[in-house]
Amino acid sequence: MPLLVANVPWPGEDIDPTAVVAAHLALPEAALAAVRLLKRSVDGRRRPPTWLANYRVDLSGGEQAEAALLRSPPHGVRPFTARDEVRFADQDPASVPRVAWPAGHRPIVVGAGPAGLFAALRLGEAGAPAILLERGEPVERRHHDVRAFWRHARLDPDSNVVFGEGGAGAFSDGKIYTRRRDGELGWVFRRLVEHGADPAVLEEGWAHLGTDRIREILPRLRARLAELGVEVRFRARAEGFLVEGGRCVGVRLATGEELRGAPVLVATGHSARDTWQAMLEAGAAAEQRPIHIGARVEHPQRLIDEARYGPGLFGSARGGLPAASYRLTSNPPGGRARPAHTFCMCPGGTVVAATNLPERVVVNGMSYSGRRAAYANSAVVVEVTPADYPGSDPLAGARFQDAIEARAWQVGGGEFRAPAQLVSDLLAGRASGGVPRVSYTLGVTPGDLREVLPEPLVEGMVAALRHFDRQIAGFAGPEAVLIAPETRTTAPLRFLRGPDYQSPTLPGLVPLGEGAGYAGGIASAALDGFRAAQALIERTCPARA
Ligand SMILES: Cc1cc2nc3c(=O)[nH]c(=O)nc-3n(C[C@H](O)[C@H](O)[C@H](O)COP(=O)(O)OP(=O)(O)OC[C@H]3O[C@@H](n4cnc5c(N)ncnc54)[C@H](O)[C@@H]3O)c2cc1C
Incomplete structure (x- = not known):
C-alpha cells in the first residue's frame, strides 16, 4: 500500500x-x-x-x-x-456522457454567479440546450463599470460588485477554502483549473483565486458554455416568473420578453432582493434565516504578518510566505454579548464599496491573486436572528439589512462615503474625529458606528474586538480602523426546496445558491449549482446520468 x-x-x-x-x-x-x-x-x-x-x-x-x-x-x-x-483522486469522478437532450426540455438558469455558471456548465456537458440569463454585463465591461463606481461614485444598479458575469465572487479575494478536492468538489476545482485557475489550487489547503485571475477564467468559461450549446444572455434581468397550472414554466424579462423553458433554476445571489420578491409573488415559499452583520476592520498587512510570523517578517522580508491571515471567533460566556467572528479575511487586500442600490452603503473586501496590497481586512460580524427582523415575513431580514445600509448612507454623508471609526475609539465609547488612511476609495466619514449599527451588534463587536486584541497584538491598536456596514454576508431567507431541488410550492422553479439560502461562498455555491444540475440530468435522462 x-x-x-x-x-x-x-x-x-x-x-x-x-x-x-x-x-x-x-x-x-x-x-x-x-x-x-x-x-x-x-x-x-x-x-x-x-x-x-x-x-x-x-x-x-x-x-x-x-x-x-x-x-x-x-x-x-x-x-x-x-x-x-x-x-485526492485526480480523475474526474463525475463526468457524464453528452447525449441528445429530450425535446421540449430547455432549462433556464437565472444568474451567472458560481451557482448558475456551474449549473449551466454541467447541464451543457450533459447536452442540455440551456439558456443562462444574467442581469449584468460580461466581466470585461463589468470591470469598467465597477472602476467607474469605485473612482467616481457612478453606480450601475445592474453591473456592479454584486451583479454581472461571475456574480458576487468576481470582485473578491476568491477564497476557495475547502479541505476536499474529491468527487463533486473535485469537478468544480478541475473545471476552474481547466479554464485558467492556477493548478496550485488543487493542492493548497487555503487556496484563493484573486480578482485578476477570476477575470481571466470567466471569458473562458463563457466560451466553453457557447461550445456546449448553452446560450448566454447579458443585460437579461428576469423580472417575473411565468406560472401555469401551479408550475413555473418560464420567466419574464425586464424588457417584457417572455421566455418559456423549464425548469427555471434561480441562482440570483444574496443581493437580488427584487428577484426574491418576484419568486415569492409567483408562489415559491421561503422562511427567515439568521445572518451576521458588522463592519470591516482594516490593519496594515505588516501588523498581521508580524503577529503571525514574528518580528520583522513582513513585506519582502516574508520571503516565500504568503500574506498572513487569521480567522477569529468570540463567544462571550454567559451570553454577555452576542457571538461574533471574523469573516472573509482578505490578506493584502482592500475594502470596497459593494452596493447595487443607490443611496445605500455596503462594504466588503477583495484582493488580487498576489495579495500584495499594504492592508489586511476582514469583516467582524455579529449574529443576527429573525427575532431582530421587523416582521415575520420572509423579506423582513432584507428590510433589516436595508435600514442599516440606508442609515450608513446618511451618516456617511452621501456619495457612498462609508462611516468609519477607530477600533480604539469604539472600545472607549467615543466618536472618532479622524482615522488613518484606508483602502476604501470612495472616502470615509469618521464618527461613531453606534449611529449606524443597532446596539446589540455594537456590543458584540466590542466584546469580539477586545478578545481578538488578546490574540493578535495591535488588533485594537491605533492603526485599526472599522469601516461600515458589512450587511451582505449571506441571504436572510431560505427558499424551501424538496429532494429534487424544486420548490415544493412552485414545481418547475429550482432555488439555487447563496441567494436561495443554500451556499455561503464561491465553492459551496458552485457545488450547489452542480448538484441541482445533476439532479435535473438524472430526472430528465435517467439512463444517461
Ligand atoms: C466583495 C465580495 C467578496 C467576496 N469574497 C469571497 C471569497 O473570497 N470567497 C468566497 O467563497 N466567497 C466570497 N464572496 C461571496 C461569494 O461571492 C458568494 O458566496 C457567491 O458568489 C454566491 O454565488 P451565487 O452564484 O449563489 O450568487 P452570486 O454570485 O451572487 O450570483 C448571482 C448572479 O445572479 C445575477 N442576477 C441577480 N438577479 C438576477 C435576475 N433577476 N436576472 C438575471 N440575473 C440576475 C447577478 O447579477 C449575479 O451575477 C464575496 C462576495 C463579495 C460581494
Whole structure:
C-alpha cells in the first residue's frame, strides 16, 4: 500500500521533492519510486513559519518495503488508504456522457454567479440546450463599470460588485477554502483549473483565486458554455416568473420578453432582493434565516504578518510566505454579548464599496491573486436572528439589512462615503474625529458606528474586538480602523426546496445558491449549482446520468 507522508517541508515551486521526502523517511532517494504532492499549507506556528506539504509516496521495493516501513513509521507517515484515494483522486469522478437532450426540455438558469455558471456548465456537458440569463454585463465591461463606481461614485444598479458575469465572487479575494478536492468538489476545482485557475489550487489547503485571475477564467468559461450549446444572455434581468397550472414554466424579462423553458433554476445571489420578491409573488415559499452583520476592520498587512510570523517578517522580508491571515471567533460566556467572528479575511487586500442600490452603503473586501496590497481586512460580524427582523415575513431580514445600509448612507454623508471609526475609539465609547488612511476609495466619514449599527451588534463587536486584541497584538491598536456596514454576508431567507431541488410550492422553479439560502461562498455555491444540475440530468435522462 502506498504511503501518506505528512508535514514535510515543501521545497518550492518546480523543485523535485524526492530528496526532501527521502530525507524525511531516512531512505536513499533511489528507494522512492514515485512522489506525488497532495496538499501544501503554511504552518504559522513554527518559528520561522514554514511551508509544509503532504505527499503520496510509492517505494521502489513495493508493498513489502512499505509494510516494513509502516511497522515503525517515522512521524507523519501512515498508509495511503482507499479513502485518501477518493479524496485526492485526480480523475474526474463525475463526468457524464453528452447525449441528445429530450425535446421540449430547455432549462433556464437565472444568474451567472458560481451557482448558475456551474449549473449551466454541467447541464451543457450533459447536452442540455440551456439558456443562462444574467442581469449584468460580461466581466470585461463589468470591470469598467465597477472602476467607474469605485473612482467616481457612478453606480450601475445592474453591473456592479454584486451583479454581472461571475456574480458576487468576481470582485473578491476568491477564497476557495475547502479541505476536499474529491468527487463533486473535485469537478468544480478541475473545471476552474481547466479554464485558467492556477493548478496550485488543487493542492493548497487555503487556496484563493484573486480578482485578476477570476477575470481571466470567466471569458473562458463563457466560451466553453457557447461550445456546449448553452446560450448566454447579458443585460437579461428576469423580472417575473411565468406560472401555469401551479408550475413555473418560464420567466419574464425586464424588457417584457417572455421566455418559456423549464425548469427555471434561480441562482440570483444574496443581493437580488427584487428577484426574491418576484419568486415569492409567483408562489415559491421561503422562511427567515439568521445572518451576521458588522463592519470591516482594516490593519496594515505588516501588523498581521508580524503577529503571525514574528518580528520583522513582513513585506519582502516574508520571503516565500504568503500574506498572513487569521480567522477569529468570540463567544462571550454567559451570553454577555452576542457571538461574533471574523469573516472573509482578505490578506493584502482592500475594502470596497459593494452596493447595487443607490443611496445605500455596503462594504466588503477583495484582493488580487498576489495579495500584495499594504492592508489586511476582514469583516467582524455579529449574529443576527429573525427575532431582530421587523416582521415575520420572509423579506423582513432584507428590510433589516436595508435600514442599516440606508442609515450608513446618511451618516456617511452621501456619495457612498462609508462611516468609519477607530477600533480604539469604539472600545472607549467615543466618536472618532479622524482615522488613518484606508483602502476604501470612495472616502470615509469618521464618527461613531453606534449611529449606524443597532446596539446589540455594537456590543458584540466590542466584546469580539477586545478578545481578538488578546490574540493578535495591535488588533485594537491605533492603526485599526472599522469601516461600515458589512450587511451582505449571506441571504436572510431560505427558499424551501424538496429532494429534487424544486420548490415544493412552485414545481418547475429550482432555488439555487447563496441567494436561495443554500451556499455561503464561491465553492459551496458552485457545488450547489452542480448538484441541482445533476439532479435535473438524472430526472430528465435517467439512463444517461
Ligand atoms: C466583495 C465580495 C467578496 C467576496 N469574497 C469571497 C471569497 O473570497 N470567497 C468566497 O467563497 N466567497 C466570497 N464572496 C461571496 C461569494 O461571492 C458568494 O458566496 C457567491 O458568489 C454566491 O454565488 P451565487 O452564484 O449563489 O450568487 P452570486 O454570485 O451572487 O450570483 C448571482 C448572479 O445572479 C445575477 N442576477 C441577480 N438577479 C438576477 C435576475 N433577476 N436576472 C438575471 N440575473 C440576475 C447577478 O447579477 C449575479 O451575477 C464575496 C462576495 C463579495 C460581494
